[in-house]
Amino acid sequence: NRLWGSATAPLRSVLISTETRRAQQHQRGIMARSLTGGSFGVQGMLKEGTKHMSGLEEATFKNIDAAKQLSSCVRTSLGPNGMNKMVINHLDKLFITSDSATIVNELEVQHPAAKLLVMASKMQESEVGDGTNFVVVLAGELLIQAEELLKNGLHISEVIGGYNTALAKALEVLETLVTHSASMSVLKSPTELAEAIKPVIAAKQWGNEDLFASKIAEACVLAMPENPAAFNVDNVRVAKIIGNAVSGTTVVKGLCLTRSVLGTIHEVRDAKIVVYGVPVDSSTTETKGTVLLKSAEELKAYNNSEEDALEKTIKAIAATGANVLVCGQSIGELAMHFVEKYKMMVLKVPSKFELRRLCRTTGANNLVRLEPPAPEDLGTCKHVYLKEIGSTWCTIFDQEADNSKTATIVVRGSSMNIMEDVERAIEDGVNVVKSMTKDARFVPGAGAAELLLADALQQYGEAQPGLDQYAIQKFGLSLEVVPRTLAENSGLDATNIVAQMYAAHKAGSTSVGIDIVEGTTKDCGVLDLLVTKKEALKLATDAAVTVLRVDQIIMAKQATLERSVLVPKGYIKVHAVETANPTVHFAVVNTP
Structure with missing residues (x-):
């Protein structure tokens, strides 16, 4: 034994050192797996749940x-x-x-x-x-x-x-x-311009390309400025009125709004237009206050003072020469009474985009305070009138000029889907006209x-x-x-x-x-x-x-959000998955 022990001492030391190294390597492996979530490579480097494809x-x-x-x-x-x-x-x-x-x-x-x-x-x-x-x-x-x-x-x-x-x-x-290279004179000729954009319309509205190309060309020529490079596609507007067939589509000089006026005045010539982006009503104070009224006479005087203040404001607006009032928000009944008293046409336009087009068409400025307008804030229009198209009353701002700043294509159709498809074709045609103002060269189609x-x-x-x-x-x-x-x-x-x-x-x-x-x-x-x-x-x-x-492709795990929601008998933990879809899906994961 002594001989064997002395002979195997080096071997035993080698075995012990090998076991020690194995234990150390095992410990390091456990530590590495704990740090990388139990996996190696790219999956171990990235956050748990991440997908990797290469x-x-x-x-x-x-x-x-x-x-x-x-x-x-x-x-x-x-x-x-x-x-x-x-x-x-x-x-x-x-x-x-x-x-x-x-x-x-x-x-x-x-x-x-x-x-x-x-x-x-x-x-x-x-x-x-x-x-x-x-x-x-x-x-x-x-x-x-x-x-x-x-x-x-x-x-x-x-x-x-x-x-x-x-x-x-x-x-x-x-x-x-x-x-073919079209000259700039084409942009002033409805007939030549219609021929140029006809292939674009034919790809969207096959069979009606002659009709829509002529209407788009007519509207673009009406809205074309002296410098064609400054042509704005937003100046050609589309108004959709259900009824009739698509062949009933027409072009209106100026702006056509598919809404009626509020008062009894339906037509104004040589109109001076004032536009307000605030409610036309009795003004309210910016801070809260308390008014102590001791008698019926004081209450009556207080009400009359409000009416007098509003009438004074409307009278001052009418004194500037304004005879068409356009409001982007609500119009009070009392204000409506005084506007009618001073013979002004009233129109409510809640859409800020339509209000912006109206200001551009007439040259008016959108005022943010209910006060008399300055002369430069007033817009002008040759003829503002109410017209029934189909069964829809429309207000038309007609400049009665061949170089009107804005033109409206009134699209007719039996259903809203048909008219929306026509509108998309018209937008494509107008955009091509805009491109022609930059480069009017053509290749075979x-x-x-x-x-x-x-x-x-x-x-x-x-x-x-x-x-x-x-x-x-x-x-x-x-x-x-x-x-x-x-x-x-x-x-x-x-x-x-x-x-x-x-x-x-x-x-x-x-x-x-x-x-x-x-x-x-x-x-x-x-x-x-x-x-x-x-x-x-x-x-x-x-x-x-x-x-x-x-x-x-490296895809991170989808973001999640956990919340606790209180209920009468305790709480439930809710797991909400946030996705690109606006709908958020909830699932109950714990009900103690």
């Missing part, structure tokens, strides 16, 4: 799939034969429209990648007012083609580089496709410009060295989605239509597009605004590239 399969392809779903949803609404979507939002409001800006806005998209396409569409709407569907459809097609390249082995940076190169080349080629760009980019890609050429060719191929979709939505054979268009373009007829009436290809004289195409190409490419640049 790589092509988990992040990139999932983002592309979400964008594809949104693109395919609005793709069937592209063009004159585009289908309507019935959308019911969280407030139970019904939308029936083919306008993609409205569709994507009311869908309440939650996926972050799809939201990028929604934001690009909104930016196109605010910048140009048209081409929102083109942005979403093209961005979705670019991502579909990029997915194919990534599965074939190309790196994301090569795809992004190719797309950026293709965009620069596309914008360069697009400048050479201009076939009906899918011709996109196919010319597709052909030019595919030829350009074949001549490029390196792997970028594949992405450039796919960018060109993506642009074919517009003529293909137009053909599919019209019930035509997309492959044959695109082949016929390519053949016509090679033969020199570069303006040949899709004739959806006869179901063939020919030069229909359809033109699209150059600015619309340029902005749409930029925004669609930026959205697609932004989605492709994402290689990791």
Whole structure:
């Protein structure tokens, strides 16, 4: 034993030191797991409940799939034969429209990648007012083609580089496709302006494009200032009055308010208008006070003093020459009596937007105190009168001049949904007129410009060295989605239509597009605004590239809030989940 003990002493010390190290490592592991919530890697670094996805399969392809779903949803609404979507939002409001800006806005998209396409569409709407569907459809097609390249082995940076190169080349080629440049005199001619915006209206209201294009052009010419660059789209207002058909839509010089007057005076010529943003009634003191009345005579004198003060104010207002009083808030009965006594027309306009338009139309200032206006605060209008349109009484401020600052398009229709869709088409047309004041160059429409760009980019890609050429060719191929979709939505054979268009373009007829009436290809004289195409190409490419640049998705745990709610027999602990949806969901988690 002594020999064995002396011989194994070094071995025992090694075993003891090994056990000690194992115990220390185990202790450190327990401590690390306690600090990281029991997991290692990225999950251990982040807060508990956080989701982490990375790589092509988990992040990139999932983002592309979400964008594809949104693109395919609005793709069937592209063009004159585009289908309507019935959308019911969280407030139970019904939308029936083919306008993609409205569709994507009311869908309440939650996926972050799809939201990028929604934001690009909104930016196109605010910048140009048209081409929102083109942005979403093209961005979705670019991502579909990029997915194919990534599965074939190309790196994301090569795809992004190719797309950026293709965009620069596309914008360069697009400048050479201009076939018509409108002069500034077009903005003063209703007939020529109607021809320019007709393709935009046809894409939204097919069959009624002649009617609405002429009405929009008439209203825009009425509201066009001497300097067209200063044209304000808010000066062309839309008033919706239910009844009749859409063919009963008319244009009113000046401002048309869909509300009646309050008094008995229904018409004023050479009106001087005073606008108040405060209630027209007896003034109240800013501080509370107590009045001690000792007799009936004192009470009567007190009431009479209030009436005298209000009458004095109204009389002073009438003495300035004002004969139309517009109030943004309430009008008291006593004040109404004195206004009628001094022969003034009274109108209540609770909407601050309408009040602002009224001030801009008449040149009046919105006063915030009930006092006589200064001469520069008074607005003027040639003729203010009440008119019944359908069964609705409307107050019309008519300047009776060809250069009126404001024009109103009175839209008629059998239902509110129809009139709202017409209103969206009118807004798009007015926005295109605004874009024409900056750049009035046009390129071939009906899918011709996109196919010319597709052909030019595919030829350009074949001549490029390196792997970028594949992405450039796919960018060109993506642009074919517009003529293909137009053909599919019209019930035509997309492959044959695109082949016929390519053949016509090679033969020199570069303006040949899709004739959806006869179901063939020919030069229909359809033109699209150059600015619309340029902005749409930029925004669609930026959205697609932004989605492709994402290689990791890190989602934090949704915020929660716990509260204790008192009840007669104790309390309950309530768990409230705060979400993007305005509705907050409550669940009882403890009832002691």
